[in-house]
Amino acid sequence: MKKLLAATAATALMAGAAFAGGHAKEVKIGVILGFTGPIESLTPSMADGAELAMKEVTDSGMLLDAATVTSVRADSTCIDAGAATAAAERLITADKVDGIMGADCSGVTGAILNNVALANGVVMVSPSATSPGLSHNDNEDNGLFFRTAPSDARQGVVMTEVLMEEGINEVAVTYTNNDYGKGLADSFQAAFEAAGGTVTINAAHEDGKADYSAEVGALAAAGGDRLVVAGYVDQGGSGIVRAALDSGAFDTFHFPDGMIGTKLEENFGDEIDGSTGQHPGTDSEGAAMFTALVGDAFDATSPFTPEAYDATALILLAMQAANSKDSADYKGKIMDVANAPGEQIFPGQLAKALQILKDGGDIDYVGATAVELIGAGESAGNYRQIVVDGGKITTAKYR
């Protein structure tokens, strides 16, 4: 609350200063995230990340006619589509926001997009919705929806590349029986088979069982050079790996993001040496610059926080490029500012970017997460490829 008050006061001061300048114009960005609900621990720093970009732009005084950028927060709840839709409706009709940074979880993001953003023609940039269902390749979104998080379909492709490069073209797949596991396993199977690989079995496992020897028996019978475990490290995923190691069914594994964590090292140590995996991450210098920029203000490394900064920056830079804060005008500019050609822009350089755009130049926004928008406007995604060596998770490379 204190922070909010301070922020409001600061913004008011800025606004005052800007008004004094005489060319006052205000840009409002809706920040709709699940401040309550299952990811409530992640959202405060995500919102802080978004507001950091707004502050940076306001301070530069170079957006449009020295416009100030204000944040209007709203609660998406992450799971309640009705509540999220109502909150977004309020943002657009009552607060009259010029763009939406959000939402966070895939389900509510789709609901807001279809029920509110499309109807009102407002641009949405989500920092964290990863469902493949949100890729609007046939322009169902009227070009209004973007995301700085990669689709899970992308992880399936990256996973295929990693395995193929290791010379592995026959794998068994097991996934945790929910939307995340099934979506990832299916997109991986499609990508892997398209690349000429064979998936010998694609079987679900339930989380929270004591014994996975029966599941592993089936996986072992199907065979394969490596076992892909699309599960959770503190749930059934570890149980599967344990049973597979004990029965000698598999000695090396491939782990997508849900399985990578310190718990993996603790549970298995060097027993899984040679196993591979990948999770979203980047070694781009942008990430380090973002951390330095944030300082102690909030946790810059918290998941999806850099993505939130980038999402907000993209909206504001596109406005500058279009010289308008109207969604219909600037929605076409988001892809332009995000991708090459142009001068590379890192966190903390928004003022420079605004100046280049003002002068009619071109920018390639790299930001904190090495943003590269592909397809219908979603992040290509950067992944950290890992390999387990001597019982430790080590970085093989970034892709």
Added chain:
Amino acid sequence: MDLLNAFVVLSNFVLIPAIAYGSQLALGALGVTLIYGILRFSNFAHGDTMAFGTMATILITWWLQSLGVSFGPLPTALLALPFGIAVCVLLILFTDRFVYRFYREQKAKPVIFVIVSLGVMFIMNGLVRFIIGPNDQRFADGERFIISVREFKALTGLKEGLAIKTTQGITVITAVLVVAALFYFLNRTRTGKSMRAYSDNEDLALLSGINPERVVMVTWLIVAALATVAGVLYGLDKSFKPFVYFQLLLPIFAAAIVGGLGNPLGAIAGGFTIAFSEVMITYAWKKVAKYALPESLEPDGLAQLLSTDYKFAVSFVILLIVLLFRPTGLFAGKSV
């Protein structure tokens, strides 16, 4: 050579796990069957009695571990087991004194006892979660394997490997010892004989001077010990999670009923029947078939009858078949 590989695969994924699981079920089913035979009701709280006994053992194991006590290559939990049994016995006797005895004095019908045991089950359920929490607990330590896959391959030069976990070995040995001791007790000792007499004909037993309260107490003592041993063995071999123990109730009852309720020998046979059916019906036979059959007969698919999700359904189906065609179970027990 190929037949040998087929046998090794079969042992590794079917025979050894099923024997260990069967022993655990058999010990659980023995407890259920004893209560049914002597106290004449189906004790739904049995799964949670197992969970409680195991929890007590785990807590003592942790305490021993923190003191630096270990049992060499064997799990420390075996040292803690007697204390775990003692704690479980205390709880069980407490329940009997304050819950079951009231209904026994009223000569309540078996169905009322069943419902009472359901209530006891919920209380124990909550108690265990309250003390240790609903999460997974691992407490196995010491050597993990009697023989590991790598050692086996190096030793025999076979293509397929075979692993025997220490916990599997301990399970089978303990089960044999416990069952032998139980049968000796029931058939050879005075107290055991009086229990059987009480089970066969309560009135006649009373007339010949058997103290019913003593018989009941001894029964509960044995049941608490059996439940704790079964629970600890299951937890060592797999892992301890209160909800899983609650779910174990189904295969345990299936085992007891298939064998014939009230018949200890039947409980053991039932335990292994259920364990082997669960494992064999959900196992994918492709690999075994590949080694054992000529190439022309090799299956294309996985040769798996049911997906592993349906493991519990197998016990249900066996239960139904037995109840339909042989209500007294494989070994003539009491009809249910």
